[in-house]
Amino acid sequence: MRHLRALCAIADTGSVRKAARQLGVTQPSLTTQLGRIERAIGGQLFTRERTGSRPTPLGRSVLCRARPIVAEMTALVTEAKDSVMLAGGARFRIGSTGNRAVAGWLRRLHARLPDTDITIRIDVSPNTLLQMVAANQLDVAFVHEVAGCPLHIPDGVRQRVLVQREPQFVALPATHPAAAKEQVALTDLAGERWMVDPSVDGEWAGLRRVFAAEGLNPRVVHGDYLTGADLVAAGEVVSPCQPTSRPRPGMAIRPLLGDPLTVRLLLASREVASPEAETNLDAVFADLEGSYREAAWTSAAYRQWLMFHDSPLLRSHAA
Incomplete structure (x- = not known):
């Protein structure tokens, strides 16, 4: 085989x-x-x-x-896995691109499924994780899709939308003049170097579209976001970031004016063959949803953005 x-x-x-x-x-x-x-x-x-x-x-x-x-x-x-999916003593394999909600998701899964062997695969490429779901190497994958850059959804893989339109923020040096603003316009950062990770599916293409729409052609540095965070804090670059990101010393995180760069957050799984497996997937999705709300609530910049836009995302959390 x-x-x-x-x-x-x-x-x-x-x-x-x-x-x-x-x-x-x-x-x-x-x-x-x-x-x-x-x-x-x-x-x-x-x-x-x-x-x-x-x-x-x-x-x-x-x-x-x-x-x-x-x-x-x-x-x-x-079919064999569906019959025992998430049952006592079963194995459950999850995948995700980097997201602050993952830690809370794992915590919830472990608490609800104490006898299940839960493993995780983190990958910067959503398309790779989707292929692994299709190939039965993962049971579910939490991925993002950059607006205007659709993912390649394999046959037999289904999607559940966690967030239809998540705004991407910008990480910039705390000493930058734009850091004093509640929202930052792309034109405020036109003269800065942008750090982008080209290995993340759709990331560079999506940002390039945003720059082109604004008539901008900024300098771009390709690298990974872990290094990028150090360079932002050192005042060398600015970088797109998730709204749930937490600033480190020397860094500020702000929304982009008009939310020009957005992503869709999805939970992908294979088609299941039984009502029991469907119910289990519902619970997995609920665990992820709760964890994401928690991560959003603890991010000051994102919480303020959500409240300003009267988003329904946090209403159950606030209640």
Whole structure:
């Protein structure tokens, strides 16, 4: 089955590199595995081209046999897992992009499911996590979708919307003149260097759209947001950030005027086959919702934004 899944992944993604990422293995190991499969079959299954990997006639023949087998095995495993999903002693695998709600989500899950082995996978790429849900490597994934940059939702993966439109704020040095404002216009930061992580799906494309709409072309530094936070505090860059982010010494977090950059927050899972599994997913979503409200409430800047916009998000929390 491992070999058949590898062949299907290469065909579906059109690339050994992309297939390796989807499968959670290194590219060299997948290349070696493909070589072993081809030697066992006695022929070349894919042609390697500059644009990617394409099945040969032999490869297409093998894939026609492999896909039904993989689909049947996936269905068998899914149905078996659904029958015990979140039951006592079961395993529950969650994934998430970075978000302050995750810690509270885990705390709630552990409290409600003390006999369940709960594991977590954090990844900057929402699309990677969605592929892992589709491949039955994760049970659920909490991901974000940048406005204007839709995610690739695999077949068989469903979505529940946690927040339809979450505004993205900006982290800037506490000494910056704009830090004295309640809301910061993009034009206030036009002359600053922006730190952006290009490995986060849609992040750079979404911000580029926002800059273009404002007629701006600021300097951009590519890097990870952990390093970016240090550079913001040091006065070197500004950076987009989640509204639930907490400032560190030397940093201020402010809403962007007009909320030009937003994301949609989703909980993704596979389709379930039983009412019991559906009820369990409802509880998982409720745990995440409660944790997100808690994270939003404890963020002063976000709480103020929500109250100003009379958002229904925090009403149950305030009650």
